[in-house]
Amino acid sequence: MSIQVTNITKEYGTQKALNNVSFSIQKGEIVGFLGPNGAGKSTMMKILTTFLKASEGDAAVNNFNVSEETINVQKSVGYLPEHNPLYLDMYVREYLQFNADIYKIPKTEVEKVIERTGLLPEAHKKIEQLSKGYRQRVGLANALLHNPEVLILDEPTTGLDPNQLIEIRELIKNVGTEKTVLLSTHIMQEVEAICDRVIIINKGEIVLDKKLSELTKNKQQIVEVEFDYRVEEVMLQRINNVEKVENTAGFVYQLYFSTEKDMRGDVFDFAHDNGLKILQLHQKNTTLEKLFIELTKD
């Protein structure tokens, strides 16, 4: 098992940030740790990376106990903290070489991670000159330097613009083909885009732990479609299995279906039969979003 958490409780004074939390993550899984602000995500990650001690319970990373075998845990884990601390006046390559020296990592590894994280064009720049997306890449490169088996990423895409977001997600997905990844986020689409499994935490307790493939088996489905022309909602209601139609903007419609069948083909046929052009068409899975709201509301 890559990560094993058993009945972890963490108290800050009288406040319980984590309450009897247990889960395990197998080698090679990419798991999204999803929860609203203050749910306890960072606290859990700090315990797994040995920065904090739990008040009660036990955890192991790569089969090393976090309170007894801290050095081995640190060797096994690459950690990107929420507020990625960087020495802004250092150059990218210099910063990574500096960290490699501290941990006695060969310089050749620095070049490997620079290449792997797409930092080559920026490696000669000062960190302060980099965009937020590239700074996150530096953080990720730093977390990968010692080639750890497990990556723990605390909100790695917060504050990134849509292009950077896609790039960093791709990078994480790529890295995740070889490593176990636990990443925290508030963003459901992120989990859907990157993860195999989702753990939702609310007020220090796990409220859901499921494979994404199990969630998508759900029968609810929304197809969002943009036509080149206005369409009467009663017309759209004629498409098979439509339960509800919403005109969300201009000629954009959300069609709610209650079936496992992928309905995009039927929407395409509808457009074709009615002489409409489709400007965009995609299927949205509402399950995770609905579950999140349901499970984390007060």
Ligand SMILES: Nc1ncnc2c1ncn2[C@@H]1O[C@H](COP(=O)(O)OP(=O)(O)OP(=O)(O)O)[C@@H](O)[C@H]1O
């Ligand atoms: N050092 C601390 N001292 C006291 N309380 C703390 C400390 N760190 C966190 N907390 C509290 O513990 C709870 C969980 O915080 P944590 O940072 O783990 O949540 P989170 O899910 O990571 O939130 P966010 O998404 O906002 O980063 C919060 O109520 C927070 O205020």
